[in-house]
Amino acid sequence: MNKAFRLLLLLAALGFLGLHELLAQTPAPGQAPVASGAPMSLSLSQAVDFALKNKSSLMATRLGEQTAHARVGEIRSAGLPQVNVAANLADNFKLQKSLVDVGAFGGSTATQLTSADVTAAQGGQNVNLSQVQVERTPVPPQAIAFGLRHAGNTSASVSQLLFDGSYLIGLKAAKVYEDLAKKQTQQAEIDVVEQVQKAYYSTLVARARLELLARNVQRLDTLLYQTNATYKEGFVEKLDVDRLRVQRNNLVVEQQKAQRLTELSVALLKFQMGLPQEQPVVLTDQLDGALVDANSLRQRLGAANFNTGSGDRSLGGVPTAPAPTGGNAAEQARQDQQSALSGARPSQAAAAFNYNNRIEFTTLETQQALAGLDLANRRAGAYPRLVATAAYGFNGSANGLGNLFAFRGPNSVDGNGFPNQNWFGFGNVGLSLQIPVFDGFRRKYQVQQARIQQQTIERGFETLRQSIDLQDAQSRTTLTNALDVLDNQKANLELATDVARVSRIKFQEGVGSNLEVITAETDLRSAQTNYYAALYDVLVAKVDRDKATGELFNQTKK
Template identity: 50%
Template sequence: MKKQISLIVAILALLGTSYAQGQQEPMRLSLQESIKYALQNRASLQATRNEEKIAKAKVGEIRATGLPQVNAAVEVGNNFIQQKTLFDPSSFGAAQELDDFVITPEQIDSGEPIVLKPSYSEPQPTNEERQLQAISFVQPYTGNATVSASQLLFDGSYLIGLKAAKTYTELSRKNTIQSEIEVAEQVSKAYYGVLVNGARMELLTQNLVRLDTLLNQTKVMFDNGVAEKLDVDRLRVQLNNLKVERQKAERLMLLSESLLKFQMGLSQSQPVLLTDELAAVDIDLGQLNPQNFDYSNRIEYSLLETQQSLAELDFRNKKSGYLPKLSLNARYGYIGVGESLSDVLNVRAGSNNTTDRNWFDFGYFGAQLQVPIFDGFRKRYQLQQAKITLDNTKLGFETLRQSIDLDLKQASTELTNALDVLESQQENLELANEIARVAKIKFQEGVGTNLEVVTAETDLREAQTNYYAAMYDALIAKVNLEKATGTLLTK
């Protein structure tokens, strides 16, 4: 019984959770709020910003090359085959021998002091002594502990590399801005798509109510013998078609909302409620066919400027390869020797220990100047490549300016045409509404036919579809023009 109660409680809790999720509060969003949310939460943008962080870390990595480099190393090893060299013992010479000398009786009898002047002679080495012998100056076990440091004093490539790294960071930042503009474009188009589909849904609902009312009125007229069954059937066909059209519009509405959530980086389970209205959307006609356009307003132009700076720095970097490099180096450490590993590990290196030491220190400090002399013309060819790359970057400005001019002209033309079509379709919609209203009145008064009503309703729905299609095209053209003029996303 307790298990059954626990199971019921669990089921009720699960149902309560599902109900709470189903009743999730919709997120109210304006277009600007949607763009802001996307800029903060879109996964692709987060990845782009991570690339920008990587570029900043790259600057630190290059800067670290010019800072002091300090390393420590400890090594112990076994010279299991000791290095040998040939040694000639005779090169050190043999021990000198005292030459014979004689003291005469006269010298003894004279009573004078006798001064001895010994002389020495070097014996000639034997053939055996002249033979080379292989000896080793290496102990079986050795070890060393070293601390080394170096400091770069001058390197032209390093100095230019620092500037290039900062420029690369700027390029990464502009790439992020370009991605943000693309996201703003995608969100704007998806937002307008939801607005247009929502307005069309409301209109289809109104059409359903109006047609359903007309069908009921026609049924009454048929029951009273005023209308024919054919009139009722025609209206029922129209009503069924309109219901199917509305179902398709509902699915399209859900799909457009899903697209908007995707472009925003928003969970698909989160309901949204758009607060902007189509009537409040402003289209700035002053942007049409702009004169004396500032190309730097376009992020693509700014990106190309940064790429040109990088190409110039790369060219200078290749030239700096002909300059010398200057650095300081220092080393200090100990080298130990021994007959066994335990002997090496038993470190005896104290300053007071002068007779039984097995570890001896050493030190070095110096400056190194490296001057390039000849590299087989490698740097020459690198300079040629860098120069051509720089020239191509400069040539790209003219192509980009022409492309921007074309974008402006195309976007202006598309918006002008879209506004003309929208104005025409709005007039057609008003006429279709009036025709449908008059046809309904004539039919109800008995001076018109049901066929006229059906035809008018069909023409009205077609006019509505064309009107909202024209409105969507105008909104998309508006976004394209704002992107072309560089005003879509301003910070």
């Protein structure tokens, strides 16, 4: 029986420890999952979604959005009734005294009693005594203390804002401020999407290059084995075998470097996602799928040529600069500058671009709205401010602290029948009207600063438009060039692969030299490196193009 009981306790303890460990490994809501031994399968969309939910910098930005929401509540609270309750207790251990001119109250009176009055009174007669004014000696002002040693009061006050121009404008600005915080969060999300996509593509390219290097080593090992066997039969020189061994050693070192770079790319991806470095991951997307997206984008871009400026052929030719008229050089310079900053795009292409697709543009619009509300708020400072107030409370005093807390009301009397009330109530209601008359031109200069800030933002729109136009033209050109380079490097890779294959066949058949094989293998590795570099450039240029057109985050949400 004891053994069975001990076994039951042991099983219960083990079960409790297992449950405790499981709970310790369970992530809290909104917290990145703790690293586990099981690999996490990640597609590009899954990696982006994970980063949008767990990236620490993005979560901090969302906290700023919550702060903006709380700020809106703070501004609205100013228009709600303000209720305050106060209580005070004071021990006037040394009462304050005030000088009082007691002489100002005049002389004193006395009753005059004569001998005749005494005689008449003794005879049983009624005597009317008269009052006479007695002059007093002048007395200097005397120090008199008013109040009692212990005093207390308690009160409740209520105020309600009835009219304040600044408050009404503040309500509008609060909503705009909250919208600005949301746009800043969206801007941070776009940056995270860009970083994760580039890191994911970098890992895909590094992984594909590592796999290709592994196949190269395997192929070179086969060639080295065959050459070594041929050398033992006396058909090739030892120098040929040594050259292949040197080639293989260099390739193995390159493979090791590629392995470390791949691990570094994975670590960078985990960092951009907000994923613990201890968590193993498996990338499920392939480069072929990414290339399909890039090629489809190239169809929309069109082929690069001098007639379309590497843009859509339906937009027409690139506008040529008009011949100098010699009449208005400033206007001509302005047109040249505008043409350069817009990427020399046709006017219909510039008109077709929607600047509102860029979060920077809508953010600047929100800042402009805030600047306008700030200007109106400064001007509203000249309006009157009306507040309704009400208060009710009690105050009391006594010589002793115990008597102060007796709380005697108006019906209280002492033993002799005299009233001894020590607490008295008070109350008031009213309106408070504040009319600003002159503040030393403070409001004037505040309005001036707000107007300048608004004008500064308006000037920023033109700069932002030009910057967006330049980014649009630059991303279009960069992506088109990258695709052209990729096509060229792909053709070079196919040629180098074919040359290396023919060189190996010729060497095995005894009609080619070992040096020719080594040169062909070197050219093949160089072509492979250039191809994957061009492939990575295309993928990065694709991300930059999507960001320039404002489609990066929209594609992610799809």
